[in-house]
Amino acid sequence: MISPRPQPDHPQPDHPESDHNDAMPEEPTQARRFGKARTAQASALLEDYAELIADLLASGGEARPTDIARRLGVSHATAIKTIARLKREGLVTARPYRGVFLTEAGEALAGRVKARHLVVVELLRAVGVPSEAAEQDAEGMEHHVSDTTLAAFSRFLKAR
Amino acid sequence: MISPRPQPDHPQPDHPESDHNDAMPEEPTQARRFGKARTAQASALLEDYAELIADLLASGGEARPTDIARRLGVSHATAIKTIARLKREGLVTARPYRGVFLTEAGEALAGRVKARHLVVVELLRAVGVPSEAAEQDAEGMEHHVSDTTLAAFSRFLKAR
DNA sequence: TCCAAAGTGTAGCCTTGGCTACAAATCGCT
DNA sequence: AGCGATTTGTAGCCAAGGCTACACTTTGGA
Numbered sequence: 001m002i003s004p005r006p007q008p009d010h011p012q013p014d015h016p017e018s019d020h021n022d023a024m025p026e027e028p029t030q031a032r033r034f035g036k037a038r039t040a041q042a043s044a045l046l047e048d049y050a051e052l053i054a055d056l057l058a059s060g061g062e063a064r065p066t067d068i069a070r071r072l073g074v075s076h077a078t079a080i081k082t083i084a085r086l087k088r089e090g091l092v093t094a095r096p097y098r099g100v101f102l103t104e105a106g107e108a109l110a111g112r113v114k115a116r117h118l119v120v121v122e123l124l125r126a127v128g129v130p131s132e133a134a135e136q137d138a139e140g141m142e143h144h145v146s147d148t149t150l151a152a153f154s155r156f157l158k159a160r
Numbered sequence: 161m162i163s164p165r166p167q168p169d170h171p172q173p174d175h176p177e178s179d180h181n182d183a184m185p186e187e188p189t190q191a192r193r194f195g196k197a198r199t200a201q202a203s204a205l206l207e208d209y210a211e212l213i214a215d216l217l218a219s220g221g222e223a224r225p226t227d228i229a230r231r232l233g234v235s236h237a238t239a240i241k242t243i244a245r246l247k248r249e250g251l252v253t254a255r256p257y258r259g260v261f262l263t264e265a266g267e268a269l270a271g272r273v274k275a276r277h278l279v280v281v282e283l284l285r286a287v288g289v290p291s292e293a294a295e296q297d298a299e300g301m302e303h304h305v306s307d308t309t310l311a312a313f314s315r316f317l318k319a320r
Numbered sequence: 321t322c323c324a325a326a327g328t329g330t331a332g333c334c335t336t337g338g339c340t341a342c343a344a345a346t347c348g349c350t
Numbered sequence: 351a352g353c354g355a356t357t358t359g360t361a362g363c364c365a366a367g368g369c370t371a372c373a374c375t376t377t378g379g380a
Contacts, residue, residue, distance in 0.1 A: 031233030034208065037300035038368090041201060045337075048194065066357060073191030078338055080359065085336085097345065097358060123287065124309065127316040133308040140197035144300025148293040149284065156287040198337090205367075226327060238368055240329065245366080257328060257375060 037144060044143035047113045048072070049082060050091055053100055054110035063100045116150055117142050123153040126160060197304060204303035207273045208232070209242060210251055213260055214270035223260045276310055277302050283313040286320060 052071055056063040069079035083100055086092040091106035102110060120142045124134035145153070212231055216223040229239035243260055246252045251266035262270060280302045284294035305313070 030231050033296050033299045034231075035233045036296060040300050041204075042336085044201075064357075065359090071190050071194075073195045074337085075339060076358075077340080077360085082337075124312075127283065127287065127312060129309045129312040133306055133312075136193050136196060137304050137306050137309045139193045140200050140304025141301045144297050144304075146293055146297050149289045149297045152284075152287060152289040152293075202366085224327075225329090234367085235369060236328075237330085237370080241367075 040144050045082060046086060046089060046091065047109065047143060049086055050102065050106050050110040051113040051117070053092065053102055054107065054114070057102065065100070068100070113142075116145060119150060119153050119157070120145060122157055126157060200304050205242060206246060206249060206251065207269065207303060209246055210262065210266050210270040211273045211277070213252065213262055214267065214274065217262065225260070228260070273302075276305060279310060279313050279317070280305055282317055286317060 049068070049072075052068060053063045056067055056071075060067070065079050065083060066076050068083070069076040072079065083092065083094055086100075086106070087094055090103060091109060092100050092102055094100040117138060120138040121134050124138060125131060129137070209228070209232075212228060213223045216227055216231075220227070225239045225243060226236050228243070229236040232239065243252065243254055246260075246266070247254055250263055251269060252260050252262055254260040277298060280298040281294050284298060285291060289297070
């Protein structure tokens with residue numbers, strides 16, 4: 001399946017790093033950054049679920065799997081599977097046919113997420129992003145906003 | 161451009177509450193937002209690879225799988241698998257043991273991604289985020305920045 | 321020249337997060 | 351009370367994106 005005998009038509013004699021005598025340690029930093037972005041992405045779903053469940057409980061009184069699924073735009077089976085994962089993570093409690101509730105940890109997470117969401121949306125609007133786009137983009141961006149950045153956002157908004 | 165999953169076109173025929181007279185926050189809107197954030201996430205990796213490959217080609221002359229892997233902080237096997245996917249998507253060309261090169265589409269993508277990255281980092285710094293955090297957070301956030309938001313960022317930076 | 325090291329590729333495994341299809345439980349209405 | 355509709359749960363499938371282990375090429379140095 002691999003090619004028949006690749007010919008050495010490609011002389012690349014020079015070694016890039018030979019002339020890199022000065023500081024080169026750029027890779028670890030970048031790798032770390034990418035890694036962090038990857039892990040942030042991993043918790044994003046959990047955060048969204050926690051926030052939504054809190055929302056449903058606050059407004060409607062109950063958070064049912066189908067409601068969650070519809071709001072998130074996924075099938076109910078997917079929602080149920082994710083709820084199981086939330087349960088494993090200790091963020092919610094749920095008994096069959098009885099709805100979903102947040103644990104204390106889940107509540108705390110939901111609160112943090114919601115606050116962060118608001119700040120991000122506010123900041124986007126403050127720099128001139130239309131509300132519609134601000135809401136849309138914040139949904140994805142917020143999960144990558146570190147505490148440091150969040151604090152800077154708050155400062156900026158207050159000082160404005 | 162990148163349509164990873166053949167979306168079976170959500171057969172969400174139901175207009176849930178026909179008799180919900182009072183303001184129920186529209187679920188379709190929220191579902192759409194979450195869905196978009198999800199798909200944005202899907203293309204994020206491809207974007208990162210394209211940008212990195214462009215960077216390596218520009219500075220070192222060649223983009224080898226191990227270099228890519230090291231810079232991204234993943235195993236070389238993972239990098240190779242992803243490169244295969246990039247190939248499937250028509251963003252790069254690569255022959256065994258010969259390095260990776262960008263197609264025209266890949267080049268275009270890399271250019272867009274890089275420009276966006278710069279704007280996002282600039283914006284973050286402009287609102288007071290320390291450089292270190294700005295770089296870190298931009299890495300994750302940029303993939304969720306829509307054209308509309310990007311334009312607003314540029315405007316804000318210019319008008320500052 | 322030739323052999324070991326470095327780089328590359330393949331195979332298999334895992335988890336996430338989607339989906340559909342089907343089964344079981346609960347609800348709501350007559 | 352009973353039955354159909356809705357909701358919930360389960361099972362099985364898929365692709366993406368990780369990993370390790372192993373095999374194969376290329377390259378470079380003795």
